[in-house]
Amino acid sequence: MASRKHLRSRASAWDRKYSPYLYISPFFLLFAVVGLFPLVYTVWVAAHDWDLIMGQGEFVGFDNFAHVVGQRAFWIALRNTLSIFILSTGPQVVAAIIIAYMLDSHLRARTFWRMGVLLPYVVTPVAVALIFSNFFSQRFGLVNSVLDTIGIDAIGWQSEVLPSHLAIASMVNFRWTGYNALIFLAAMQAVPRDLYEQAEIDGAGKVRQFLSVTVPMLRPTIIFVVITSTIGGLQIFDEPRLYDQYGRGGTDGQWQTMTIYLYELGWTRSDFGLASAVAVLLFLLIVAIGIINFTITRRIATGDGRKKTASRRRFAKGVRS
Template identity: 85%
Template sequence: MSSAARMGFRSRASAWDRKYSPYLYISPFFILFAIVGLFPLLYTAWVAAHDWDLIMGQGEFVGFENFTHILGERAFWISLRNTLSIFILSTGPQVLIAIVIAYMLDSHLRAKTFWRMGVLLPYVVTPVAVALIFGNLFAERFGLVNSALEIIGLNPVGWQSDSLASHLAIATMVNFRWTGYNALIFLAAMQAIPRDLYEQAEIDGAGRVRQFLSVTVPMLRPTIIFVVITSTIGGLQIFDEPRMYDHSGRGGSDGQWRTMTLYLYELGWTRSDFGRASAVAVLLFLLIVAIGIINFTITRRIATADGGKGRQPSRARLRAQKRAQRREHKKEAAR
């Protein structure tokens, strides 16, 4: 092969490398996502459109019959109500408490490593262990919480018979496990905030509370959006805590805290109806997507509004600089 031919081949190979190698570098992610993410989602939708039994396997094609049957059941709407209730009771307090804990850990504390490890410790404990411990704490007859209420003269609470009380107990479990994890995420974001901002705020006379509200919280906006979205996805798929809350796994005698994942589990593994269980899974997926879009829209509007407010002073300064430059030009021309 001549030198000219070798140079031509090398140039073509170099061009191919520049053109196609970036796609090869990112292809492992898309391949794994297609195998473990996209394919199960599409297969679940396929199962939801069939009469699918656990033992007999695939049956006849039924279209949207499974969805209409699920939407017509009272148990589905109760599970949807329970899921949204536990999600609201856990996500909001979880984010607020995590921000406060992160701010305390970011301040001048002794033994910072010890406190940070202590905050992360509940996340390391297995969900089943946490559910068993809190299930005993919130037991109606011999639970520690009701015993403490009786000591101070209050009536015991039906932590397992009342819907709202059971939702509050399960939300407490969720907050116990995830608050420390989210606090460390916020702590990492707080440590990236320039300390000059705090020094300027302190020179202007701002106290610790004002610095937290005016400097820390606005700078944490992207991290808050991330934590809210991840907490939304996890909160709507909650399974371990309500499953192990009363040691029976049925979500209460009347479904007081039966979430959508528990309802899905009951349909699939107790009633052996994979078609309707897959329909519930598809509906849960659509619910998560809908709430995620709502969160994204709200946070985007907030960010756009704040960005607009942040651009106005810069434009005003530019106009003032242009006016000053015109005055300087006029003075020079007059001289």
């Protein structure tokens, strides 16, 4: 009898100690198969002379990385990727916050408008790219036609660097602004309404309430959206790939991103070693920018926390005196 109780107690202790790990183990197993293993295998391929047809060749170490970094096309692709990322992420976040604030106000047919802002996200990237590529066409595009009617020379949306980046960034903003607006809307609805009532009693208008109450309360959500937009923006592929009929990022690589450059090395030149080296460098770039974002936002949050603590201490001293 005592032995049975002892076994039951040990089984119960084992269950309390190890059963949580069993419940979460499927996620880690799946991540190891579809996430960690491809990453490690990409590093392995990048360290070899790997051909698409012949397969694995000899071990070359960091030669593929040195070769890629020494190519002018790599730095052009890096410039284009960062440029499109900057032109899309900043305006996208600002526009999403403003749209979310409007949807959170007392609008008629709010459900209709909330569903409407999500429609661009539902549209396939192929359709968006085809529409915008015709929209920004240099000869017969709607934008240049409008500019011509008001006496402005046509802009080389597909031949110049910055205009092509603006056009592709507009595609990204069109697709993702509504999605991020719904994320901000969910965060705004979690803000206590008492804060707005107190601000209104203190004489704050709508703009002041938005800047002093809404935006500070959205800081964790803004950090989340910026990080996810960073990861997605640095891996952009569909929009620049389908921006013209050739899909190579322009005649001189005007909008060739890192992912298109990677695709060209792997499937056009059949060099998986160089393509994997670009993939590893892109991964390191995303990690580096993510760490920078995390560090900056953490310092901002820490600074705000110190300011709040100092103001509370000053207020407490004033009450005591």
